[in-house]
Amino acid sequence: MITEQTSQIAFNKQVASRVFLMGLKSPEMRAAAVPGQFVMIRVRQAMDPLLRRPFSICRADGDLILVLYRVVGRGTEILSEMRQGDSLDVMGPLGRGFGHPPDGRRAILTAGGMGIAPLLFLGDSVGFLGCNLLAGFASSDQVIGPDRVGLLNVEMSVATDDGTLGRQGTVADLMEEHLSHMDPEPGMVFACGPIPMLKAIAAIAMRRDIPCQVSLETTMACGLGACQGCAVKASGRRDRSYWHVCREGPVFDARDLDWGAL
Amino acid sequence: MITEQTSQIAFNKQVASRVFLMGLKSPEMRAAAVPGQFVMIRVRQAMDPLLRRPFSICRADGDLILVLYRVVGRGTEILSEMRQGDSLDVMGPLGRGFGHPPDGRRAILTAGGMGIAPLLFLGDSVGFLGCNLLAGFASSDQVIGPDRVGLLNVEMSVATDDGTLGRQGTVADLMEEHLSHMDPEPGMVFACGPIPMLKAIAAIAMRRDIPCQVSLETTMACGLGACQGCAVKASGRRDRSYWHVCREGPVFDARDLDWGAL
Amino acid sequence: MANLPDLKIRVGPLNLKNPVLTASGTFGYGAEFAPLMDLNRLGGIVVKGISLRPREGNQPPRIVETPCGMLNAIGLANVGLEAFLEEKLPRLRKLRTAVIVNIYGNSVEEYGEVAAGLRGADGISAIEVNISCPNVKQGGMAFGTDPDMSARVTARVVKAADRPVIVKLSPNVTDIRRIAMAVEDAGADALTLINTLTGMAVDIERRVPRLANVSGGLSGPAIRPVALYMVRQAVKAVRIPVIGVGGIMDYRDALEFLIAGARAVQVGTANFVHPRTGLHIIDGLTDFCRAYDIPAIEHIIGTLKEK
Amino acid sequence: MANLPDLKIRVGPLNLKNPVLTASGTFGYGAEFAPLMDLNRLGGIVVKGISLRPREGNQPPRIVETPCGMLNAIGLANVGLEAFLEEKLPRLRKLRTAVIVNIYGNSVEEYGEVAAGLRGADGISAIEVNISCPNVKQGGMAFGTDPDMSARVTARVVKAADRPVIVKLSPNVTDIRRIAMAVEDAGADALTLINTLTGMAVDIERRVPRLANVSGGLSGPAIRPVALYMVRQAVKAVRIPVIGVGGIMDYRDALEFLIAGARAVQVGTANFVHPRTGLHIIDGLTDFCRAYDIPAIEHIIGTLKEK
Numbered sequence A, B: 001m002i003t004e005q006t007s008q009i010a011f012n013k014q015v016a017s018r019v020f021l022m023g024l025k026s027p028e029m030r031a032a033a034v035p036g037q038f039v040m041i042r043v044r045q046a047m048d049p050l051l052r053r054p055f056s057i058c059r060a061d062g063d064l065i066l067v068l069y070r071v072v073g074r075g076t077e078i079l080s081e082m083r084q085g086d087s088l089d090v091m092g093p094l095g096r097g098f099g100h101p102p103d104g105r106r107a108i109l110t111a112g113g114m115g116i117a118p119l120l121f122l123g124d125s126v127g128f129l130g131c132n133l134l135a136g137f138a139s140s141d142q143v144i145g146p147d148r149v150g151l152l153n154v155e156m157s158v159a160t161d162d163g164t165l166g167r168q169g170t171v172a173d174l175m176e177e178h179l180s181h182m183d184p185e186p187g188m189v190f191a192c193g194p195i196p197m198l199k200a201i202a203a204i205a206m207r208r209d210i211p212c213q214v215s216l217e218t219t220m221a222c223g224l225g226a227c228q229g230c231a232v233k234a235s236g237r238r239d240r241s242y243w244h245v246c247r248e249g250p251v252f253d254a255r256d257l258d259w260g261a262l
Numbered sequence C, D: 001m002a003n004l005p006d007l008k009i010r011v012g013p014l015n016l017k018n019p020v021l022t023a024s025g026t027f028g029y030g031a032e033f034a035p036l037m038d039l040n041r042l043g044g045i046v047v048k049g050i051s052l053r054p055r056e057g058n059q060p061p062r063i064v065e066t067p068c069g070m071l072n073a074i075g076l077a078n079v080g081l082e083a084f085l086e087e088k089l090p091r092l093r094k095l096r097t098a099v100i101v102n103i104y105g106n107s108v109e110e111y112g113e114v115a116a117g118l119r120g121a122d123g124i125s126a127i128e129v130n131i132s133c134p135n136v137k138q139g140g141m142a143f144g145t146d147p148d149m150s151a152r153v154t155a156r157v158v159k160a161a162d163r164p165v166i167v168k169l170s171p172n173v174t175d176i177r178r179i180a181m182a183v184e185d186a187g188a189d190a191l192t193l194i195n196t197l198t199g200m201a202v203d204i205e206r207r208v209p210r211l212a213n214v215s216g217g218l219s220g221p222a223i224r225p226v227a228l229y230m231v232r233q234a235v236k237a238v239r240i241p242v243i244g245v246g247g248i249m250d251y252r253d254a255l256e257f258l259i260a261g262a263r264a265v266q267v268g269t270a271n272f273v274h275p276r277t278g279l280h281i282i283d284g285l286t287d288f289c290r291a292y293d294i295p296a297i298e299h300i301i302g303t304l305k306e307k
């Protein structure tokens, strides 16, 4: 069930360089949310910026939903200035979340940068016994781990481009490494992050025939499947040209996407 | 000298129902300002609302200029939410201020509602020995006196439409009353407030041949005399059709205005 | 409840429970918003533009935000006439509000075919003809910027259709009155205006257009002054009713159009900002009429005093 | 300082120290902004439109704010040709920046007379012909929306003038390319676009137009996508240089126009929001070129990649 409401900010704190964690009071959304879903937030009561901004739910806690966001432009800048007790128009939970690995097998969760957000929620719901959470970041000061959002039952392996924390390299390297000594093979790979990273992960998974679900980001207007603004090209295997990320996604089976067009 | 700068808010406090007093740090403007001048304030760093808002300087104090404003729309609403330490783009002082009464004679200062703002500054610079400050308000909860902006050397007589404070009636009634026992006649009448009030005051003054200066409000874009947006019709006695309130005003000799067109 | 103002309004042959509709392309097929509101409270729903065959739409990116507005180049992606009738209409039909089907064709003939295809279909209050879409290569705006073509499309649809025909005009013209009059003469029952203004945005880092389609349609509060002006121009030029659309965000904006002479309004981009904008406007109009003791919204329409 | 990028730019026969000008009607006669900035740093100043005789302008209210924009109906209030030459030009002449005189006439002849009246006057770099003002009853936009009339006005001014002629186009047309080409053929040295879009706003309490003139010209960031699109259309249609204007608030906006092919930009409404916008844009362009190792702004112009 989708809710649209004015939610109170329980907290809004910086957790890494330019990255903030916001708790929004919404028992309704908290109850309905599944990992991989997102909310649309109106960053202020003004006509500029006009459109809502989409953010993954990174955790559900008590009667709060948590979003983890990086300040990249005007909207997120404004968000970062909000204080506890302020209110925001929030709509959600939206979209289709992550599926389950076949017959409860172990999952690999791969994140690139802020792609960590929905995977934290997923990791939390699966628990560290059920998954390996692998994450790649540019550098150590960008690293956001489960602890930053208050999750203690999730473990994370880290790679950084510059080697300042964890393995030097990408999350794809990290995944290859893990796959090389995982037995049995994981039942599913989940991925969220920049397109090149998703491409790399999906390629590895598809090569090994491991089911792979990726979570995509596109520009959105409505978040409800009404405007058709958030289209991404579907692969030939489906009888349609485009998916709408807000409604049929943001989580897709990697094989359902036209990776060449992304 | 006009300054355009980012000024820090020293304080921003409510002083009456929907009325706020803001102190802006600007030694430059404070040094240059004369009563009747105004500043243009950009209420926030955003494209909506787009234009700056004009406000009279109601007091100069230390290295601050003070503005007294009523929340009437979006811009003033945003202003009222600003806090100490926040900054605002401010430009000023702008326009021509009030002139002096001939040979230092006593002046009558008449205000309607928020028109009190520039007259407080004027009253402060003249001192209560030099003027009678008369002010009309809708009701007692709207009354803003010199004390609200920290002025102790200014006295004020009040009229309210509903008689809940001071004399029942308008500031024009109050003025008639004062004129009836002022001897010698005042050297000048100054007025600021809504157009009907200014009309009434100017009519009384002109009938008695007392020089009268009124301060006008119009919509403004530039505040610098460049856009010609703030035009008001000039009276036949001048060789021009329009005045620009931001540059040739906001203070005008009552005889220089076409009152029928206002 | 005795003094609830009467919001009912006639738009030519159409009877609406109130003058607030949702605009084509911004409200999907209604169902998308059903979880969030009671659709039956709306004066009507204009569905996404339907073409004879399904259209996949333009390549992404399809939307970009602009100051107080947005550009879209959806490219009239839609399920096509057949799927609309089979999959979308049954659900829409159950609503107790006017359902208006926005249609689009690649040629005069195709417009006629879509209109003919809707004949007899239950639960459609009117057809809105989009002769003004800037985001498709063929047809679309090319029709809407030429009075003769506009008239031909209109006449064809009027002939083929078995219910009221509303024609939706493009603002990208030198003189909206000429188009409005041509469309009126061709038999339209009402006009809707405006569709989007053509615009563009550039990604300065990559030096490419922000929309894959290069240009797109500008909508949102940014365009409201232009929409209002054109609505006023049309109201003065024709006798058929005019429906106003463009940048309406709240009841105050809606009132500007009604006062200027629009008999109804459509809410577009605002649905993205707040999905219940239409309902808020209905409530706002009700309160406004009450506050000013106006017994019926009809009393407000066209009351603009021009010197 | 060795690696300061070169911002110099040629706009047809005009040589500018940088591509940032202030737009007509938004910067007075320059002097108004002198207390706040060093005018000499600007690429140029386009002065308020000058007519043969002084014009008092429209009745107030003349301006109203709109979402991310404003409507103005100043009505070309100006001191007239004679007073301009005597009172305003002497001061402008002392500036070390290009001074462009925007002109306006009630008839083709009058346009010619104003241009002729500027002959021989020292310190004028070019004439910008406003054929696109929506706020005056006679002439103005009527010229700018018709290709033939646009061409006639242009030809007349070109004949009468003794310096470069820039023609400023109206966006309120169906096809900007037709007007642009007609004006090019008539001998213009450059084009400026866009002037304001026609719009309107209504006071819902009093049920009157918010502008005494009823309609006015919409400017500001709201119109930027439309301006950019039209500039791009014109750039592709003509060979003479195009100057872009409409909603430019910062250097990023300016870059959108330059990348789309404008050889210079004008800053209008932004001067009201921040009087030093022009200088900020110049600084921003400098920093941008530096950050991307672009030796000269010339290298950016027209580099938009369209598929």
Ligand SMILES: Cc1cc2nc3c(=O)[nH]c(=O)nc-3n(C[C@H](O)[C@H](O)[C@H](O)COP(=O)(O)OP(=O)(O)OC[C@H]3O[C@@H](n4cnc5c(N)ncnc54)[C@H](O)[C@@H]3O)c2cc1C
Pocket: A038, A049, A053, A054, A055, A056, A057, A067, A068, A069, A070, A071, A072, A073, A074, A075, A076, A077, A114, A117, A118, A216, A217, A218, A219, A220, A250
């Ligand atoms: C389903 C979904 C889930 C998301 N979850 C998160 C999250 O959990 N945490 C997080 O930090 N970010 C998330 N994003 C991205 C987030 O929406 C954008 O960073 C945000 O909208 C930027 O807003 P802005 O006003 O600050 O930036 P703008 O000023 O609008 O733009 C700045 C930059 O961000 C890019 N951008 C703008 N809007 C979007 C958008 N809708 N999607 C992607 N990129 C955009 C622009 O292209 C530009 O490069 C998600 C996006 C989607 C679609």
Ligand SMILES: Cc1cc2nc3c(=O)[nH]c(=O)nc-3n(C[C@H](O)[C@H](O)[C@H](O)COP(=O)(O)OP(=O)(O)OC[C@H]3O[C@@H](n4cnc5c(N)ncnc54)[C@H](O)[C@@H]3O)c2cc1C
Pocket: B038, B049, B053, B054, B055, B056, B057, B067, B068, B069, B070, B071, B072, B073, B074, B075, B076, B077, B114, B117, B118, B216, B217, B218, B219, B220, B250
């Ligand atoms: C020279 C001058 C000095 C002023 N001094 C003061 C002062 O000291 N204290 C004070 O409270 N107000 C003062 N005003 C009025 C003040 O500028 C407006 O109240 C303010 O701009 C409203 O902004 P807003 O965004 O809140 O309202 P908006 O949402 O823009 O409008 C709300 C209402 O205010 C009116 N309004 C909007 N702009 C102006 C304007 N520029 N001038 C007059 N009315 C306007 C509108 O017509 C509308 O009715 C002064 C105006 C001028 C021209």
Ligand SMILES: Cc1cc2nc3c(=O)[nH]c(=O)nc-3n(C[C@H](O)[C@H](O)[C@H](O)COP(=O)(O)O)c2cc1C
Pocket: A227, A229, C023, C024, C025, C026, C048, C049, C072, C074, C076, C102, C130, C133, C168, C194, C195, C196, C218, C219, C220, C221, C223, C245, C246, C247, C248, C266, C267, C268, C269, C270
């Ligand atoms: C994403 C989007 C899709 C649209 N699709 C259509 C359409 O299919 N048919 C149509 O006639 N108008 C379409 N429009 C135009 C709107 O119906 C409306 O005329 C325009 O957006 C102006 O109104 P607004 O400013 O309230 O959005 C679309 C607008 C948007 C923003």
Ligand SMILES: Cc1cc2nc3c(=O)[nH]c(=O)nc-3n(C[C@H](O)[C@H](O)[C@H](O)COP(=O)(O)O)c2cc1C
Pocket: B227, B229, D023, D024, D025, D026, D048, D049, D072, D074, D076, D102, D130, D133, D168, D194, D195, D196, D218, D219, D220, D221, D223, D245, D246, D247, D248, D266, D267, D268, D269, D270
């Ligand atoms: C108050 C005002 C007055 C204007 N006067 C003129 C004018 O006299 N001549 C002219 O060619 N353009 C005039 N314009 C149009 C501007 O020069 C510019 O083309 C338009 O405002 C779009 O740019 P902007 O969005 O940056 O303001 C005026 C604009 C404004 C806002």
Ligand code: FES
Pocket: A219, A220, A221, A222, A223, A224, A225, A226, A227, A228, A229, A230, A231, A244, A245, A246, A247
């Ligand atoms: S964002 Fe509107 S359909 Fe997806």
Ligand code: FES
Pocket: B219, B220, B221, B222, B223, B224, B225, B226, B227, B228, B229, B230, B231, B244, B245, B246, B247
């Ligand atoms: S506000 Fe621009 S001239 Fe007065």
